[in-house]
Every structure is written in structure tokens, then in C-alpha cells.
Amino acid sequence: MKEETIIKNISKHISLDEEEKKYFLSILHYKKLEKGEILLKYGEISKSQFFVIDGCLRNYSIDEQGKEHVIAFACKDWWISDLYSYITETPAEHTIDALVPAEVFEIMKWDMEKVFERIPKFERFFRILFQNSMVNQMRRIRQVMSVPAEERYKVFIKQYPDIYLNIPLKHIASYLGISPEFLSKIRSKIAHD
Amino acid sequence: MKEETIIKNISKHISLDEEEKKYFLSILHYKKLEKGEILLKYGEISKSQFFVIDGCLRNYSIDEQGKEHVIAFACKDWWISDLYSYITETPAEHTIDALVPAEVFEIMKWDMEKVFERIPKFERFFRILFQNSMVNQMRRIRQVMSVPAEERYKVFIKQYPDIYLNIPLKHIASYLGISPEFLSKIRSKIAHD
DNA sequence: CGCGACGTTGATTTGCCTCAACGATTGTGG
DNA sequence: CCACAATCGTTGAGGCAAATCAACGTCGCG
Numbered sequence: 270m271k272e273e274t275i276i277k278n279i280s281k282h283i284s285l286d287e288e289e290k291k292y293f294l295s296i297l298h299y300k301k302l303e304k305g306e307i308l309l310k311y312g313e314i315s316k317s318q319f320f321v322i323d324g325c326l327r328n329y330s331i332d333e334q335g336k337e338h339v340i341a342f343a344c345k346d347w348w349i350s351d352l353y354s355y356i357t358e359t360p361a362e363h364t365i366d367a368l369v370p371a372e373v374f375e376i377m378k379w380d381m382e383k384v385f386e387r388i389p390k391f392e393r394f395f396r397i398l399f400q401n402s403m404v405n406q407m408r409r410i411r412q413v414m415s416v417p418a419e420e421r422y423k424v425f426i427k428q429y430p431d432i433y434l435n436i437p438l439k440h441i442a443s444y445l446g447i448s449p450e451f452l453s454k455i456r457s458k459i460a461h462d
Numbered sequence: 463m464k465e466e467t468i469i470k471n472i473s474k475h476i477s478l479d480e481e482e483k484k485y486f487l488s489i490l491h492y493k494k495l496e497k498g499e500i501l502l503k504y505g506e507i508s509k510s511q512f513f514v515i516d517g518c519l520r521n522y523s524i525d526e527q528g529k530e531h532v533i534a535f536a537c538k539d540w541w542i543s544d545l546y547s548y549i550t551e552t553p554a555e556h557t558i559d560a561l562v563p564a565e566v567f568e569i570m571k572w573d574m575e576k577v578f579e580r581i582p583k584f585e586r587f588f589r590i591l592f593q594n595s596m597v598n599q600m601r602r603i604r605q606v607m608s609v610p611a612e613e614r615y616k617v618f619i620k621q622y623p624d625i626y627l628n629i630p631l632k633h634i635a636s637y638l639g640i641s642p643e644f645l646s647k648i649r650s651k652i653a654h655d
Numbered sequence: 656c657g658c659g660a661c662g663t664t665g666a667t668t669t670g671c672c673t674c675a676a677c678g679a680t681t682g683t684g685g
Numbered sequence: 686c687c688a689c690a691a692t693c694g695t696t697g698a699g700g701c702a703a704a705t706c707a708a709c710g711t712c713g714c715g
Binding site: 417418447448450451454 | 670671672673674
């Protein structure tokens, strides 16, 4: 059940009674996405956050030379948004789309703020969620700067065993901060063992 | 006044009445640090978070080859900790020390949890704090991967105008993810304009 | 004063990029 | 359903940004 997935995710950090669950579920918008469908486009103002029920999304930016940079993947049971646009209500610097057919819950900012008012425990939930994300971000920064590409790819495989074969190699290369050609060479090098 | 600094920082996102302020101030531990003094050492379990009143701290890790990697600087009016160790109560992978004489407030985890219980608004404060930090972390990842070192250094100067001349160059190089020699070359190249 | 940490500079090396060409696979319109 | 285009992954040649190594001048400090 889709609703159970998100309740379970939240229950990792806070506990909700029946009424709170019901209220929270009432603000969710279920969305089914085709492969390639866009959830948030560069330049739009992000008015919502997403929870991934199934499938896999990506968050990427485009630099001055038109090159894509994958900032994050979000698979089953992850949260994703363009936080900066969401917070400041300025045009998004990123685009979010579906790499494979996916299902998400959308939560509008307006509703989210009401949730925070009505069930302050949710402040705690997101405090912990962001806190944990910070740890991962720092890990990633450390990695990009100190670990050679081949190692980073191996770590990636362990971290995303479900997707590393199903999505285009170039997105993985972009996420790792290397060119698709070079990742291809790494792959064939690893295969020779 | 030291206490005013931190209250002002918190008041950016939530408002506190006199009693709440008093209670919060009562759990702070003021610490004066000499240059080079260590706040958290690799391998210890982090039991607190810090707010920097004055001076400048750094958070760094050491890789298998013994090389230091500066993950973050924290100057006046910033928060710093080893979040992972703090959350999971496992040995820290990072070390935090003072680059120049500094003053901080320490908040013990135990007290922090009581604050969250007694003044739930603080959940909100830290939720927003981490949310904003996430945005910065993502920016940094994007930068490291898509912007050449010289540009990154120029951005750094703008971001940390107070410290970029006062602290050893090698720490800045480490933060930027380049070698000290290369940063030195960048500096002299910039000077030639 | 002399020692150690630091910043600079040059020579050489390397990890990764760019460009280009080529099969393989996927997708699409007629 | 096929034909053709587009996208994708692979491989090789050549180039560049940044690392490494080494030598040297400088400064703060015991």
C-alpha cells in the first residue's frame, strides 16, 4: 500500500496517532510518472517536496556550457526537492525528472506549513531527516575530493545496487563527476579482474 | 555580549520569550580556545554541538594516506559539530580545532534533547538551520565538480573575506580540494592582473 | 641563532577530459 | 512491423588541469 510506505518512513523518527496519520495523508497528492517526465523544471518556482514511493528520480543542474550535472538520485523511500527554490521561492536552479516510471507523493508548501503548525512533531521529523542528509552530503564532498574515480564508482554500486544497471551510464558518470567515456573505461577495467 | 550573539542567531528563525531565553542560556558552556586547541578529536564520541562566538574553527578528516581534508570552516556566528558521531554516538571520523584564538558555546547532547522537549520551537530552528546547510552543501558539490580551481578560489575569497589571509594557505587548498602548490600558483597568477 | 612550518617556483607525471569514429540498442513514425 | 534516426556505450589518440616531487627563500619562535 502506497500510504503505508510513507507512514512507515515517517515512523522511523516520530510516532503518530491515527488522527495525525489521517490528517497527514489527506494532504498528499499521488502522482504516477512516466519515464522522462519532469516534476520540476529549471526556472520554475518549487512549491512542493516529493516522497518517492517507487521508481527513481534525479535532480540535476545545467551549467553555462549546457552540461548536465546530476546532484542527487532519489529512489524508493527517499525525499527529494529543490530546497533552495522551495525555501526562497526563487526560480529553481535544478530540474527533477523520472529516470524510470515512478510513483510519488507531492506535498505542497502551503500544506506543509499547516502540518508544522498542527503537528509540531513534524518539525522534528524533518530536522532529523535534514540532519541525516547533511551527513551524507559531507561524505560525498569528502569522497569527491579525496577518492579516485574508480573507488567512487565501486562505492556507488554498493549504495545503489538496484539502479546502477538500469539507468543510462552517463547519469552515473555525471553523479560521480567524471565523463561517460572515462566511466566506460573504468567499467571495462573492473571487468578484467 | 556573547549571549546576545547566539540569541540573535536563533532569533533569525524563531522568537523566544524571556523565560525561554533564560533557560536556553543556562545550558550553554562558554569556552575560550587557544590557537590550535582541539574541540573534538578523531576517534572520540561527539557529545555536543558548538556555536562559534568569535574566531574560526575547522572540521577535517584524515584519509588512509594520512592526508588532511578540510570539510568545513566555521567562523563567527556559525554552528559546527561532527554530526555523524553526534547522532549515532560512534567514534568521530573528523577532528575539530581552532585555527585562531576562538570563543564558543558548547551545548551537550543531553541538554539539547531537554531543550527540544521543553521548547519544541527549537526543533523548528534546527530544522531550518540544517535545511539551509543542505542547500550550501549541494552548492559546494556542484562547484567542486563543475568549476575549475581558480574560480572556486575566487568564490572562496568572497565567502570568507575575513579569514583567507589569516589562516595557512594549505588549509584553504585542502578545503578547495587542490594541492597547496597549485593554490600558490593560482594566487600568483591572479596577482598578475 | 637555528630549527621547523610555511609559501613559492619549476620539472615531470598522471588522472581525467575532449574529440572522433564505430557498433549496439532503443525508440519512433510511416 | 519495419526502417531509419536517435541515443547510448565503447575504444583510441591527443591534450590539459592539477598532482607530485624537489629545491629554495622566508618567517615566527624556542
